[in-house]
Amino acid sequence: MASTIRVRATVSGDTTEVQALIQHPMDSGFVKDAQGQIIPAHFIQQLTFEHGGRTVFLANWGAAVSKDPYVKFSFKGGAKGDDLKINWMDNKGATDSTTAKIS
Amino acid sequence: MTCGSPSFSRRLVLQGAGSVALVGLGFGTVPAVAAANDKYPEDAFRQKGDADAIKALYGKTAEASDKVKLDAPEIAENGAVVPIAVATALTAVTSISFLVSENPNALAAFYVIPEGTVPAVANRLKMAKTCNVIAIVESAGKLYSATKEVKVTVGGCGG
Numbered sequence: 001m002a003s004t005i006r007v008r009a010t011v012s013g014d015t016t017e018v019q020a021l022i023q024h025p026m027d028s029g030f031v032k033d034a035q036g037q038i039i040p041a042h043f044i045q046q047l048t049f050e051h052g053g054r055t056v057f058l059a060n061w062g063a064a065v066s067k068d069p070y071v072k073f074s075f076k077g078g079a080k081g082d083d084l085k086i087n088w089m090d091n092k093g094a095t096d097s098t099t100a101k102i103s
Numbered sequence: 104m105t106c107g108s109p110s111f112s113r114r115l116v117l118q119g120a121g122s123v124a125l126v127g128l129g130f131g132t133v134p135a136v137a138a139a140n141d142k143y144p145e146d147a148f149r150q151k152g153d154a155d156a157i158k159a160l161y162g163k164t165a166e167a168s169d170k171v172k173l174d175a176p177e178i179a180e181n182g183a184v185v186p187i188a189v190a191t192a193l194t195a196v197t198s199i200s201f202l203v204s205e206n207p208n209a210l211a212a213f214y215v216i217p218e219g220t221v222p223a224v225a226n227r228l229k230m231a232k233t234c235n236v237i238a239i240v241e242s243a244g245k246l247y248s249a250t251k252e253v254k255v256t257v258g259g260c261g262g
Contacts, residue, residue: 056217076221
């Protein structure tokens with residue numbers, strides 16, 4: 001199965017800019033379906049980015065983050081060809097991870 | 104559609120009960136201090152209003168600062184996807200959080216910023232209706248905030 005995570009990490013000078021897009025329903029638990037049944041909450045709670053064995057970014061998310069979430073941040077010290085490990089876990093315990101190359 | 108409330112596992116409920124017990128014994132005077140660790144701040148995400156969420160997350164209040172730059176649209180046509188970004192000139196930043204005051208649960212996202220990471224984050228949030236978006240930057244143990252009202256034409260939590 002293809003990864004749910006799409007990442008673009010580009011280094012410019014000493015700063016690496018990271019953009020990530022994840023496929024996830026991010027159901028809030030307030031929405032009703034066509035039958036009037038509440039769709040249970042289902043959303044990513046934690047998303048981590050690791051570079052060189054160090055966590056460079058940790059996102060804690062609530063259900064108010066949009067469907068198919070997007071996040072952008074930058075960190076110092078990445079180099080071309082380095083690995084960037086990305087991992088998420090949702091409130092149902094599902095996880096996914098991927099490793100991206102910094103370009 | 105609506106924003107908000109997570110479902111809670113029994114384990115987390117029990118953890119919550121444990122921390123309440125600690126408060127009862129007087130160990131809870133420094134609440135949560137979520138920024139200090141990597142644990143998911145379940146309790147803060149459960150709070151209804153923005154003031155309660157900030158209290159649960161940090162255990163202190165924020166002061167408004169022009170050093171926190173909050174970038175949000177004046178009008179969001181679709182409340183389900185509102186692009187919001189924050190950047191700051193402050194140094195020694197350890198965390199950045201986003202709150203939407205009128206959402207069922209105000210806290211939307213809480214980002215831990217380790218040393219070496221630029222204190223700027225962009226993301227997309229759901230908004231139930233027209234209300235204030237609050238960004239909080241934790242710098243050298245103090246909280247600084249910026250607030251902006253975003254008008255929502257179609258709620259990301261109702262329809």
